Amino acid sequence: MTSAANFYVPDTKAWQLLLKVLETTPDAFPDWQANYSTINADLLVSSTATFDKYYNIFESRQTFLALIPTIRQVEDQYINTFLCSELIEHLKSTSISEPSQKQVKVFLQKAVVAFTISKIYDEGLFLLDASGLRLKYDTLPYEQAKIPDYGKQADQISRAVAKQNDNGLSYLLNAKDIIKADLSKFDQCEIVFINEAKSEASFQPYNTKSTLGL
Numbered sequence: 001m002t003s004a005a006n007f008y009v010p011d012t013k014a015w016q017l018l019l020k021v022l023e024t025t026p027d028a029f030p031d032w033q034a035n036y037s038t039i040n041a042d043l044l045v046s047s048t049a050t051f052d053k054y055y056n057i058f059e060s061r062q063t064f065l066a067l068i069p070t071i072r073q074v075e076d077q078y079i080n081t082f083l084c085s086e087l088i089e090h091l092k093s094t095s096i097s098e099p100s101q102k103q104v105k106v107f108l109q110k111a112v113v114a115f116t117i118s119k120i121y122d123e124g125l126f127l128l129d130a131s132g133l134r135l136k137y138d139t140l141p142y143e144q145a146k147i148p149d150y151g152k153q154a155d156q157i158s159r160a161v162a163k164q165n166d167n168g169l170s171y172l173l174n175a176k177d178i179i180k181a182d183l184s185k186f187d188q189c190e191i192v193f194i195n196e197a198k199s200e201a202s203f204q205p206y207n208t209k210s211t212l213g214l
Helices: 006-009 013-024 030-037 048-054 062-081 085-091 099-120 151-181
Strands: 126-129 132-135
Touching: 013 048, 048 099, 062 099, 062 132, 085 099, 099 151
Parallel strands: none
Antiparallel strands: 126 132
16 A cells, blocks of 8 residues: 555655756756755755765655755754854855865765764654665654663664764864864854854763754
8 A cells, every 4th residue: 555655755766866867967957957956055965965975865865855954953053053154155155176165064064964863863754774864755643653762772872863973073073173274264254163162072962862952
């Protein structure tokens, strides 16, 4: 029996291939480029290919679309409270050529992906295993898995969340080190870091069962 989710959100190979062609060759489809290709351009991780580079989502455009709200939350929580807005906007440009700026952008993208995976790990909307992440198409809202409070599964989730938090933190600190090593390349704003008084010792993400923060 075909579920409602499968009916309304097809994820066939042909559909995925079409989305991949549209995403990777926008110049060949000017109407699509003008109306749809820039929808997520305001994000550091703005495409399926970029996300898939740092965490396997099997090149699924549907999975990426489902992750976008969480990606936006992560940018607000971790990136927009870390660097000045002018620098962030500059780094989102596709025309960056300066090597250190490109390095910082990559580390920020890796951090966004890590914190995104951490946030969605226990939501029950995705299938996560050793091979990567998939969107659950056949799970109805009332069937969504409950977050375990104890036992082996709860321990596994806690360890996975902590690991992704640590990865995200390391990426942000790497970006910070690059910027501090050559501030002249990051002169888009007078004060690069939002909170200069925050020490690296206090620059730690924490987590509860539903919240992450710096």
